[in-house]
Amino acid sequence: MRAIGLMSGTSLDGVDAAWIETDGERVGRTGPALTLPYPAALRAELRALLDRAPGLGRHDPEVAAIAARLTARHAEAVRAIGAEADILGFHGQTILHRPQQRLTWQIGDPAGLAAATGLPVAWDFRSADVAAGGEGAPLVPAFHAALACDLPKPLAVLNIGGVANVTYLGADGSLLACDTGPGNGPLDDWAARHGNQDCDRDGALSAAGRVDATVLRRLLADPYLARPLPKSLDRLDFGRTLAASGLERLSPADGAATLVAFTAEAVARAPLPAAPRRWLVCGGGRHNPSIMAALRERLGAVAAVESVGWDGDTLEAACFGFLAVRVLRGLPLSFPGTTGVPRPLPGGTVVRPVAEQPVPAGG
Numbered sequence: 001m002r003a004i005g006l007m008s009g010t011s012l013d014g015v016d017a018a019w020i021e022t023d024g025e026r027v028g029r030t031g032p033a034l035t036l037p038y039p040a041a042l043r044a045e046l047r048a049l050l051d052r053a054p055g056l057g058r059h060d061p062e063v064a065a066i067a068a069r070l071t072a073r074h075a076e077a078v079r080a081i082g083a084e085a086d087i088l089g090f091h092g093q094t095i096l097h098r099p100q101q102r103l104t105w106q107i108g109d110p111a112g113l114a115a116a117t118g119l120p121v122a123w124d125f126r127s128a129d130v131a132a133g134g135e136g137a138p139l140v141p142a143f144h145a146a147l148a149c150d151l152p153k154p155l156a157v158l159n160i161g162g163v164a165n166v167t168y169l170g171a172d173g174s175l176l177a178c179d180t181g182p183g184n185g186p187l188d189d190w191a192a193r194h195g196n197q198d199c200d201r202d203g204a205l206s207a208a209g210r211v212d213a214t215v216l217r218r219l220l221a222d223p224y225l226a227r228p229l230p231k232s233l234d235r236l237d238f239g240r241t242l243a244a245s246g247l248e249r250l251s252p253a254d255g256a257a258t259l260v261a262f263t264a265e266a267v268a269r270a271p272l273p274a275a276p277r278r279w280l281v282c283g284g285g286r287h288n289p290s291i292m293a294a295l296r297e298r299l300g301a302v303a304a305v306e307s308v309g310w311d312g313d314t315l316e317a318a319c320f321g322f323l324a325v326r327v328l329r330g331l332p333l334s335f336p337g338t339t340g341v342p343r344p345l346p347g348g349t350v351v352r353p354v355a356e357q358p359v360p361a362g363g
């Protein structure tokens with residue numbers, strides 16, 4: 001089948017879209033892929049919504065209004081892809097993720113997207129997982145496994161988005177995963193507050209600073225890092241630890257350098273069963289040379305996923321095209337080793353465009 005996957009990740013930078021041909025088990029041809037940035041106003045509204053989400057109801061009119069604009073941007077991304085597709089995989093924007101409370105909230109309007117594009121829309125990929133007691137994330141491991149079927153194992157695929165997550169592909173066929181800790185999220189917030197930028201662009205701010213060992217030690221004491229698998233994060237989960245760490249007393253450059261070290265050291269502490277032969281990195285964080293250098297220092301064989309021919313900017317979007325076909329076929333999206341569900345678990349729903357009513361003869 002031909003699918004277009006749509007992912008709007010925790011960095012809130014925009015919509016990634018990617019065309020993919022797949023049966024939900026193997027990855028066939030890939031096609032056009034793009035990122036459509038959010039207008040600054042929408043990004044700021046979404047960022048504010050993250051802080052307020054715990055107090056908001058599912059039918060809050062303000063959330064619905066933002067979801068409608070977000071959905072319109074997704075429809076634009078589908079049009080910009082400009083390739084025929086059989087189905088869309090629409091992740092939506094996560095504004096709250098609390099799997100311990102069996103709660104995960106992605107906003108978006110799948111019926112609106114189906115109406116705007118005329119295509120069936122697979123959606124709500126995480127709810128069944130958290131309802132079954134799973135972490136609800138990460139969901140990308142099945143796709144990593146399909147992409148990496150011919151690569152030597154053990155292999156780790158690391159995504160550095162707003163949050164960072166790893167998939168571990170064992171030599172024995174095992175599939176494990178977790179969110180490792182922060183990705184670019186706290187660094188983006190820091191750069192916005194102290195450098196007047198949307199991120200630590202090309203690592204310039206962090207490269208000019210020095211890691212503060214005391215602050216880093218406090219950050220690494222966050223209990224999440226010592227938790228066993230499976231585990232997943234909300235974009236704002238390190239808020240209290242960050243606030244109590246003394247980070248605010250550091251200069252902009254030292255703070256950025258310390259946050260880079262936090263991201264990399266949290267990856268190194270992910271409780272994997274054996275050291276991977278290689279770490280393949282995707283997500284926006286691989287564009288930050290400070291992050292890549294910090295990862296290399298701690299992990300050794302680290303390379304961007306482009307080294308094996310994948311597109312690291314739109315890999316998650318392609319994943320939701322792949323998962324859309326799995327939803328249609330009723331195949332599992334998550335596994336005991338990836339989210340902690342008791343058994344391999346299907347999920348998601350498909351929302352179809354409402355068929356146009358035939359105009360009655362003579363009417």
Ligand SMILES: Nc1ncnc2c1ncn2[C@@H]1O[C@H](COP(=O)(O)OP(=O)(O)OP(=O)(O)O)[C@@H](O)[C@H]1O
Nearest residue numbers: 009010011161162163184199201202283284287288
């Ligand atoms: N040139 C660059 N220099 C530094 N950082 C960059 C650069 N380009 C992208 N980034 C970082 O990558 C982030 C976007 O990454 P990405 O699109 O992978 O995140 P996401 O998919 O939104 O998040 P997640 O994977 O957690 O859902 C930006 O917010 C920024 O921090």
Ligand SMILES: CC(=O)N[C@H]1[C@@H]2OC[C@@H](O2)[C@@H](O)[C@@H]1O[C@H](C)C(=O)O
Nearest residue numbers: 010094097137138139140163165316
């Ligand atoms: C709840 C949620 O949206 N989680 C995202 C987020 O962004 C990165 C990391 O945290 C990952 O767990 C997940 O996204 C990817 C696509 C996943 O589910 O595999």
